[in-house]
Amino acid sequence: MAAARALATLLALAAAGSALADEPRLKPVRIVSRVRQEAPDPGAGVEALGQSAAPLSFDYEPLDWWSDWFNPIKPEAGKKQKTTIHVSNHGDTAVPKGTILSIWANRTTPAKCGETGDVDYKLPELLPFQTKAIKASWQMPDTPGEAQVRVFLDSACTVFSGSADYVQQSFTTTVVEAGSKYVYLQLAILNPGSLWRLLVVN
Numbered sequence: 001m002a003a004a005r006a007l008a009t010l011l012a013l014a015a016a017g018s019a020l021a022d023e024p025r026l027k028p029v030r031i032v033s034r035v036r037q038e039a040p041d042p043g044a045g046v047e048a049l050g051q052s053a054a055p056l057s058f059d060y061e062p063l064d065w066w067s068d069w070f071n072p073i074k075p076e077a078g079k080k081q082k083t084t085i086h087v088s089n090h091g092d093t094a095v096p097k098g099t100i101l102s103i104w105a106n107r108t109t110p111a112k113c114g115e116t117g118d119v120d121y122k123l124p125e126l127l128p129f130q131t132k133a134i135k136a137s138w139q140m141p142d143t144p145g146e147a148q149v150r151v152f153l154d155s156a157c158t159v160f161s162g163s164a165d166y167v168q169q170s171f172t173t174t175v176v177e178a179g180s181k182y183v184y185l186q187l188a189i190l191n192p193g194s195l196w197r198l199l200v201v202n
């Protein structure tokens with residue numbers, strides 16, 4: 001009986017979820033940067049690296065990043081929003097420490113190489129195929145309204161000259177009045193495992 005009720009609740013949630021799909025403000029805020037060039041043939045990058053005079057310059061983007069959910073999902077005016085950003089090196093060469101990760105709380109236009117963010121994090125060394133988690137936070141504007149949080153990995157472009165195009169991304173969030181209460185409905189993807197867990201809990 002409890003199980004049947006739980007299932008009915010799930011179905012109701014699923015219906016609510018599909019109705020919400022048209023609501024632009026409720027775009028998922030977990031962002032994944034996956035615009036990537038083709039990696040060159042094995043060996044090509046290594047050869048180019050040997051000839052490079054720059055501190056470290058790949059001829060393809062070796063970095064990638066993704067984030068956890070931004071928290072809170074609708075930040076309050078003048079308060080902080082935070083997340084964990086996972087930075088990954090897919091290249092076959094270590095990326096030395098000091099790569100800069102820049103974040104702007106509200107920037108609508110793309111940033112160029114060398115610009116600094118509202119906050120800038122210096123990353124630790126990243127060995128080939130290593131991923132590191134960076135806890136990041138930034139202060140939202142003092143006024144409510146829409147804001148575009150922008151994340152730019154390798155903003156000094158010391159690792160790759162094209163990082164502004166390949167590992168920079170923004171997402172839209174809504175800054176609410178300080179002290180606002182709101183409900184955010186999130187529908188988990190239902191696979192047999194998660195459905196089973198939900199039924200047990202109920």
Ligand SMILES: *[C@@H]1O[C@H](CO)[C@@H](O)[C@H](O)[C@H]1NC(C)=O
Nearest residue numbers: 106141143144145146147175
């Ligand atoms: C974010 O920046 C845009 C463009 O400058 C501006 O119109 C908007 O009001 C800003 N949003 C907030 C919440 O301050």
